[in-house]
Amino acid sequence: xxxxxxxxxxYDNNGGSCVAIAGAxxxxxxxxxxxxxxYNILTRDYSKICKLADKCVMASSGFQxxxxxxxxxxxxxxxxxxxxxxxxxxxxxxxxxxSNTLYYKRFFPxxxxxxxxxxxxxxxxxxxxxxxxxxYEKVGYSSQGxxxxxxxxxxxxxxxxxxxxxxxxxxxxxxxxxxxxxDLVKTVFASASxxxxxxxxxxxxxxxxxxxxxxxxxxLRKD
Amino acid sequence: xxxxxxxxxxxxxxxxDLCKRNEMLAKKGVSPPSFRKTGTTIVGLIFQDGVILxxxxxxxxxxIVCDKNCEKIHYMAPNIYCCGAGTAADTEAVTDMVSSQLQxxxxxxxxxxxxxxxxxLLKRHLFNYQGYVSAALVLGGVDVTGPHLHTIYPHGSxxxxxxxTMGSGSLAAMAxxxxxYKEGLTRDEGIKLVTEAICSxxxxxxxxxxxxxxxxxxxxxxxxxxxxxxPNPRTYTSSKGYSFPKKTEVLLTKxxxxxxxxxxxxxxxxxxx
Numbered sequence: 001x002x003x004x005x006x007x008x009x010x011y012d013n014n015g016g017s018c019v020a021i022a023g024a025x026x027x028x029x030x031x032x033x034x035x036x037x038x039y040n041i042l043t044r045d046y047s048k049i050c051k052l053a054d055k056c057v058m059a060s061s062g063f064q065x066x067x068x069x070x071x072x073x074x075x076x077x078x079x080x081x082x083x084x085x086x087x088x089x090x091x092x093x094x095x096x097x098x099s100n101t102l103y104y105k106r107f108f109p110x111x112x113x114x115x116x117x118x119x120x121x122x123x124x125x126x127x128x129x130x131x132x133x134x135x136y137e138k139v140g141y142s143s144q145g146x147x148x149x150x151x152x153x154x155x156x157x158x159x160x161x162x163x164x165x166x167x168x169x170x171x172x173x174x175x176x177x178x179x180x181x182x183d184l185v186k187t188v189f190a191s192a193s194x195x196x197x198x199x200x201x202x203x204x205x206x207x208x209x210x211x212x213x214x215x216x217x218x219x220l221r222k223d
Numbered sequence: 224x225x226x227x228x229x230x231x232x233x234x235x236x237x238x239x240d241l242c243k244r245n246e247m248l249a250k251k252g253v254s255p256p257s258f259r260k261t262g263t264t265i266v267g268l269i270f271q272d273g274v275i276l277x278x279x280x281x282x283x284x285x286x287i288v289c290d291k292n293c294e295k296i297h298y299m300a301p302n303i304y305c306c307g308a309g310t311a312a313d314t315e316a317v318t319d320m321v322s323s324q325l326q327x328x329x330x331x332x333x334x335x336x337x338x339x340x341x342x343x344l345l346k347r348h349l350f351n352y353q354g355y356v357s358a359a360l361v362l363g364g365v366d367v368t369g370p371h372l373h374t375i376y377p378h379g380s381x382x383x384x385x386x387x388t389m390g391s392g393s394l395a396a397m398a399x400x401x402x403x404y405k406e407g408l409t410r411d412e413g414i415k416l417v418t419e420a421i422c423s424x425x426x427x428x429x430x431x432x433x434x435x436x437x438x439x440x441x442x443x444x445x446x447x448x449x450x451x452x453x454p455n456p457r458t459y460t461s462s463k464g465y466s467f468p469k470k471t472e473v474l475l476t477k478x479x480x481x482x483x484x485x486x487x488x489x490x491x492x493x494x495x496x
Binding site for chain 2: 002003005036038039040041146150157158183184186187189190193194195196197198218219220221222223
């Protein structure tokens with residue numbers, strides 16, 4: 001009798017794409033609002049972006065149940081940190097916490113593909129990109145999710161961030177102005193919606209700068 | 224170990240030589256590659272004066288849209304059209320083939336083709352291939368016996384219906400038909416209903432999208448309304464545009480001469496003819 005394979009999987013993929021771009025004094029994080037399963041749409045209006053701290057926002061695509069659980073866990077840990085240290089967590093600190101949380105479940109992972117964006121302690125934009133088990137890297141821009149294979153090459157072409165491993169240390173942030181970066185994000189999602197069936201409906205853009213956090217929406221293709 | 228095998232030229236059709244190997248690989252957990260499907264919504268309905276066929280225009284390769292505006296309503300005869308869902312290559316090939324066969328038949332008989340002829344030719348071919356030709360079709364037309372609408376499944380079974388839907392968006396489209404269809408629709412009512420059904424597939428099924436194609440067939444006339452409705456324009460175009468470098472960046476140039484000197488030998492061997 002041949003070995004039986006499991007036909008029940010604990011995971012599902014709810015689709016969608018996320019993007020984050022770091023600027024000199026701002027950070028743009030964006031994600032589409034479509035949640036799907038298989039060939040069906042579950043809802044056209046689901047936010048994949050979560051505010052973890054004052055200057056730190058995370059966008060996650062993948063299995064939204066795991067994403068929700070991960071967000072709750074991080075929010076709880078942040079609250080404890082605030083009680084113990086009497087201050088908000090910085091973006092690089094949250095980045096390390098997220099990595100550790102993901103690796104903790106190395107052998108039953110969170111099916112969550114994350115990008116973390118925000119301002120570091122000096123007010124400069126920073127973006128961290130993750131895989132499902134916590135490997136992370138500080139970069140100038142990143143995309144995750146079903147449309148990432150379409151979006152990433154275009155961002156590479158327009159932004160061309162240097163590797164953080166190079167010496168002398170080169171600035172990872174993009175020289176683009178905030179408005180230009182938002183324009184780039186809108187173009188990139190409009191293009192991804194044309195060719196990726198899981199990306200579409202509406203685009204949610206979050207911009208973090210010295211003034212605070214600003215939210216913007218744009219319609220995408222609904223087919 | 225030597226085997227005397229007579230080399231035969233390939234006859235065409237399917238070769239099942241690798242089936243045992245595939246079974247063995249599947250047991251070891253290697254999954255077979257998938258083929259391109261159209262992930263589609265196609266519909267047909269019978270109205271007062273004839274038949275209306277409708278289709279979306281998206282062709283997908285897995286999660287990626289490979290063609291945003293393909294044609295899924297295929298010509299079979301001047302009075303018969305066929306919508307195709309399933310593997311794109313299969314629907315194209317099978318409709319082209321039967322279309323040619325119908326033309327030859329028209330020359331032979333001197334009469335206008337009948338829908339049941341196309342139906343029989345298609346179902347016989349598909350049954351012969353036991354479902355391996357993955358084509359799910361909605362066949363419609365008007366001939367001397369009146370308007371006809373049929374659905375054909377990949378294994379070769381057929382249904383004769385007053386309204387039909389096929390493809391991944393068939394449930395979304397059928398929901399619309401079941402709610403709003405009635406007998407004796409006028410041309411405009413029929414087109415409106417077909418458009419609504421296809422739109423339901425386009426917006427609710429991820430495998431279908433882009434535009435609506437319509438084909439209206441009546442006694443003695445047909446109207447192919449390509450891109451009858453285009454409800455999905457591009458949502459954002461940057462006003463400033465983007466520039467791309469014309470050439471690939473040259474990072475390093477290094478020339479290594481392969482041969483310092485070439486010796487010419489006088490009176491060498493002449494080349495064979």
